[in-house]
Amino acid sequence: MAGETVNLVGEVMRFIDITPKAAFSMAGLGFLGGMLSGFIGSGGAFIMTPGMMALGVPGIAAVSSNLAHKFGKAMVGARKHSKMGNVDARLGIFMVAFLLIGVKLAVFLNEYIFNSMGKAGSNLYISLVFVVLLSGLSIFILRDIFKPNHKNGLAKPTGLAEKLTKINIPPMINFKVANVRVSLWFVAIIGLATGWLAGTVGVGGFIGVPAMIYVLGIPTMVAAGTELFLAIFSGAFGAFNYALNGFVDIRLVLLLYLGSLLGLHIGANATKMVSELQIKFVMAVVIGMSAVSRAFAIPKYLVDLQMANFSEGVARVLDLAATVTLYGGAIIGVMMIVRYIIRFKQDHKADTQCSVKVP
Amino acid sequence: MTKASKSSSIATIIYLGLSICAYLLIFFNIEQLNQFFLSKAVIPAFCLLGTVIGIAFLYGTAISHVLSILGLESNH
Numbered sequence: 163m164a165g166e167t168v169n170l171v172g173e174v175m176r177f178i179d180i181t182p183k184a185a186f187s188m189a190g191l192g193f194l195g196g197m198l199s200g201f202i203g204s205g206g207a208f209i210m211t212p213g214m215m216a217l218g219v220p221g222i223a224a225v226s227s228n229l230a231h232k233f234g235k236a237m238v239g240a241r242k243h244s245k246m247g248n249v250d251a252r253l254g255i256f257m258v259a260f261l262l263i264g265v266k267l268a269v270f271l272n273e274y275i276f277n278s279m280g281k282a283g284s285n286l287y288i289s290l291v292f293v294v295l296l297s298g299l300s301i302f303i304l305r306d307i308f309k310p311n312h313k314n315g316l317a318k319p320t321g322l323a324e325k326l327t328k329i330n331i332p333p334m335i336n337f338k339v340a341n342v343r344v345s346l347w348f349v350a351i352i353g354l355a356t357g358w359l360a361g362t363v364g365v366g367g368f369i370g371v372p373a374m375i376y377v378l379g380i381p382t383m384v385a386a387g388t389e390l391f392l393a394i395f396s397g398a399f400g401a402f403n404y405a406l407n408g409f410v411d412i413r414l415v416l417l418l419y420l421g422s423l424l425g426l427h428i429g430a431n432a433t434k435m436v437s438e439l440q441i442k443f444v445m446a447v448v449i450g451m452s453a454v455s456r457a458f459a460i461p462k463y464l465v466d467l468q469m470a471n472f473s474e475g476v477a478r479v480l481d482l483a484a485t486v487t488l489y490g491g492a493i494i495g496v497m498m499i500v501r502y503i504i505r506f507k508q509d510h511k512a513d514t515q516c517s518v519k520v521p
Numbered sequence: 522m523t524k525a526s527k528s529s530s531i532a533t534i535i536y537l538g539l540s541i542c543a544y545l546l547i548f549f550n551i552e553q554l555n556q557f558f559l560s561k562a563v564i565p566a567f568c569l570l571g572t573v574i575g576i577a578f579l580y581g582t583a584i585s586h587v588l589s590i591l592g593l594e595s596n597h
Contacts, residue, residue, distance in 0.1 A: 234574050234576065402570060405565075412547065412573070419581075423584045427585065
C-alpha cells in the first residue's frame with residue numbers, strides 16, 4: 163500500500179495466499195533457481211528473490227525465506243565443503259565478525275524501510291540494490307568473456323590487489339592458506355559489504371568472491387571455499403534475525419526446496435558437459451535479464467509510493483515486462499543448459515560410434 | 522539385484538517416505554506451526570531453522586539417492 167506506515171511484522175501468513183497454482187509456481191521457480199545455481203555455482207537467490215517478488219511476495223519476506231533456504235542447503239553441504247581444504251579459517255574468522263555486523267545492519271535497514279514505507283518501499287529498496295549489483299556483475303562477466311586472450315579461469319589478480327598488499331595500515335595480518343598479507347581494514351570492508359548484501363538481497367558471494375580475488379589477491383579456490391564457509395554464518399544469522407521478527411515463511415522455504423534441490427543436482431551434473439566459457443555465458447545472460455527485470459519493476463513501486471506519475475496502464479505493462487524478462491531469462495538459461503547437454507551427448511555418441519568403427 | 526543396490530533402494534524409499542511425511546505433516550498443520558514459528562521469540566526462531574535443516578537433509582538425501590539410481594550423481 164502506498165507509502166503507508168504498516169506494521170505487518172509477524173503476519174507473514176497474510177503476505178501470500180498459497181493456492182495450488184502459487185505452490186506450483188514457487189516449486190518451479192525453485193527448480194529454475196536450483197538448476198542455474200548448480201550450473202553457475204552460486205546460491206540462486208539472484209533469480210529466486212526477484213521471482214518470489216514477481217509472484218507477489220514482499221521483498222523482505224522473499225529475502226528472509228531465501229536466506230533460510232540458503233542456510234539449510236549450506237548446513238547440509240558444510241561437511242563436504244570442509245573436506246575440500248580450500249578454506250582459510252583465519253581469514254574466515256576475521257571476516258565473520260564484520261560479516262555479521264553487515265548482516266545485522268542490512269536486517270535493521272530492511273525492517274526499518276518495511277515498517278516505515280510498507281511493502282512498496284521495501285520492494286523498491288531491494289530492487290534498486292539488485293539492479294546495481296546484477297547489472298554491474300553482468301557487465302563484468304561479459305567483459306571477462308570477450309576479453310582478448312581469454313584464458314580459462316579467473317585471471318591472476320594484478321593491479322589493485324598488488325597495490326593493496328603494499329599498503330601498510332596496521333594491523334597487518336598474514337593468511338597462511340591464502341598466502342597473502344593484508345591490512346585488517348580491507349578484510350573488514352569486504353566482510354561488511356558481503357554481509358550487508360547477503361542480508362539485503364540474500365546474495366553475498368557475488369561481491370565477496372570477486373572482492374577477495376581482485377582486492378585481497380586471494381587464489382580463486384581459496385576465495386570460493388572461504389565464501390562457502392561465510393555463507394553458513396550469513397545465512398544462519400540473517401535467517402535467525404528475520405525469523406525473530408516473523409518474516410520467514412516456512413511454506414515458501416519448503417516449496418523452494420521441492421524444486422531447487424532437484425534442479426541443483428541436474429545443474430551441477432551439466433557442468434561436467436560444458437566449458438567454463440559456456441557457464442559464464444549462461445551466467446551473464448541470466449544475471450543481466452534479472453537486472454533488467456528489476457529495473458522494469460521499479461516504476462510500479464514508485465507509483466505505489468506516489469513518487470512518480472506514470473499512468474496505471476504504463477506501470478502495469480512495465481510490471482508485466484518485469485515478470486516476462488525475469489522468467490524469460492531463467493527459461494533461456496535453462497534451455498541453453500539443456501542445449502549444451504544435448505550437444506555434448508550427441509558429440510559423445512558420435513565419438514563412441516567412430517571409435518567402434520575404427521578398430 | 523546386488524546387495525549394495527538393494528540397500529541403496531531401501532535407503533531411497535526410506536528417505537523419500539520420510540520427506541513426504543515431513544512435508545505433509547508441516548503443510549497440514551501449518552496454521553498451528555506458524556502460530557508458533559511467528560511468535561517472535563528465540564526458541565521458535567531456532568525451531569524454524571532446525572525444521573529447515575531437517576527438511577533440507579531428508580529431501581536432499583532422497584533426491585540425491587534417486588538421481589544416483591538414475592546415474593546422475595553430483596557432489597552437491
